[in-house]
Amino acid sequence: MQSEAFRELALAEMDAVYRMAMHLARNPNDASDLVQETYLKALKAEGRFELRDGGVRPWLFKILHNSFYTQVGKAKREPTIADDLAPQSVESELDSPPPAWDLEHLDWEQVDDRLKHAIESLPEHYREVLLLWAVEGLKYREIADVLGVALGTVMSRLYRARAILSTELAELAGEHGIAIAET
Amino acid sequence: MSKESMSQHEVRKYLPAFADGELDVELNLKVLEQMAMDPTNTRRVMHQQQLRKACAAAMCKPEYCCPAPLKANIASLVCESTDDAPPLAAPLLTDDNALPYRKSQAAHDGVLARIGHWAPAAVAAVLLIGALAVFFTPRTGIETAGVLVSDQQLELFGRRHSTCSSDLGKLVSNIPSPTNIAALPGTIDDYFGDTAGQIDSALDLSVLGYTYEQVGTCSVPGRRSVHVVYKAAPDSGRTGSISLWIKPDTGKAPITPGVLHTAETPSGNPVLLWKRDGRVYYLVGDARDDAQQAAQMLASSQLAGQ
Numbered sequence: 085m086q087s088e089a090f091r092e093l094a095l096a097e098m099d100a101v102y103r104m105a106m107h108l109a110r111n112p113n114d115a116s117d118l119v120q121e122t123y124l125k126a127l128k129a130e131g132r133f134e135l136r137d138g139g140v141r142p143w144l145f146k147i148l149h150n151s152f153y154t155q156v157g158k159a160k161r162e163p164t165i166a167d168d169l170a171p172q173s174v175e176s177e178l179d180s181p182p183p184a185w186d187l188e189h190l191d192w193e194q195v196d197d198r199l200k201h202a203i204e205s206l207p208e209h210y211r212e213v214l215l216l217w218a219v220e221g222l223k224y225r226e227i228a229d230v231l232g233v234a235l236g237t238v239m240s241r242l243y244r245a246r247a248i249l250s251t252e253l254a255e256l257a258g259e260h261g262i263a264i265a266e267t
Numbered sequence: 268m269s270k271e272s273m274s275q276h277e278v279r280k281y282l283p284a285f286a287d288g289e290l291d292v293e294l295n296l297k298v299l300e301q302m303a304m305d306p307t308n309t310r311r312v313m314h315q316q317q318l319r320k321a322c323a324a325a326m327c328k329p330e331y332c333c334p335a336p337l338k339a340n341i342a343s344l345v346c347e348s349t350d351d352a353p354p355l356a357a358p359l360l361t362d363d364n365a366l367p368y369r370k371s372q373a374a375h376d377g378v379l380a381r382i383g384h385w386a387p388a389a390v391a392a393v394l395l396i397g398a399l400a401v402f403f404t405p406r407t408g409i410e411t412a413g414v415l416v417s418d419q420q421l422e423l424f425g426r427r428h429s430t431c432s433s434d435l436g437k438l439v440s441n442i443p444s445p446t447n448i449a450a451l452p453g454t455i456d457d458y459f460g461d462t463a464g465q466i467d468s469a470l471d472l473s474v475l476g477y478t479y480e481q482v483g484t485c486s487v488p489g490r491r492s493v494h495v496v497y498k499a500a501p502d503s504g505r506t507g508s509i510s511l512w513i514k515p516d517t518g519k520a521p522i523t524p525g526v527l528h529t530a531e532t533p534s535g536n537p538v539l540l541w542k543r544d545g546r547v548y549y550l551v552g553d554a555r556d557d558a559q560q561a562a563q564m565l566a567s568s569q570l571a572g573q
Contacts, residue, residue, distance in 0.1 A: 094345070099332055116334070116337050182315065217287070224284075
């Protein structure tokens, strides 16, 4: 891929990279540093980039993810207790069906606040998967590549994250007298 | 009905993936069949899609947009990494935020009064400053800062000075941070892969009342830069901290060798920059006099080492 085209594509993703950096670092200063480090590394390694369907975004996210976890010194690939339990947990959760109630009944201003808080409170590995999926629009395979985990791990983390958020919104609905019982 | 219908367990497993458009054609058909058989499954799919939209809406707020200065800085990094690109992106330093170095400011009346019992060290510092003033003045006179550093970079210098000096843990620790200032030039040499530190005979500001705290790598002012943090020593009469960035001179920064250029961050921190012997130095402080003295002293130390 032409260097000029790569740089144009990469620069077009600045908002997305910063947004994800903010979600990871949780403060603007650290996010700014992270974004710059990501771009410096991306420019250095642009020769190794191969353009795929998802464009340059998943690749930048992968650099961002690795930079963040390198900086904070977290062992990103070491399985957590939650990860170890996740497959079984998801299997057992499948005994209860996914929720079927209509979110459109909710007051969206309240949903935004409640949901934002709930997302920010999610365990880190659930939150990152959820954000890459919901906000950045990545496919499961791309998320697995960004995080360096198996596709099934992405699916189980996402399943759990969605279940937590649905429960939170169900509570909000209950507080406002909105019936969510499934028929 | 398809050859093999899904179990309820499979339906539950695949509904979210169906809602996300992640299933292959065969599984899609099976899920569609289940949705046709049970309208609740359709609502479940709708719920997942609504949830995704709601998450995106909740997390795509203006506070998550990339700030314009950061965008400009990244754009300049991209330009900088292109061989035929200009050294730095506009807008650049203007007369409004440029503060020309004036020799008279180096001998500000208030400085000695604050030094107190650090007087012997201060005398040595003043001698060094005098030597430096002699060095700078004949060659270039009073230098007005020209096109040297962008507003965005000034803003970044100020922000990182504030952030890293108040919390040393924010420094990126990609290099070992020596506890002894004497080892610092060698550490920086190792990182840059050169031997300029042999000329940088001292990065020590203790004679001015600022002690070396820590060093880290930094992406400002460009790739492969280091950020050294100094803090006012207790009972030195000094306050605040000093940040010194050092990077190899790529020849792109239009700084005249032997000239001390000064500028200011948007929040009012003094910025001093100079280049010598293959390296470019950017110093940011909290107090103007202290920053100027520190810059003069560092530059003179390098001179003395030649």
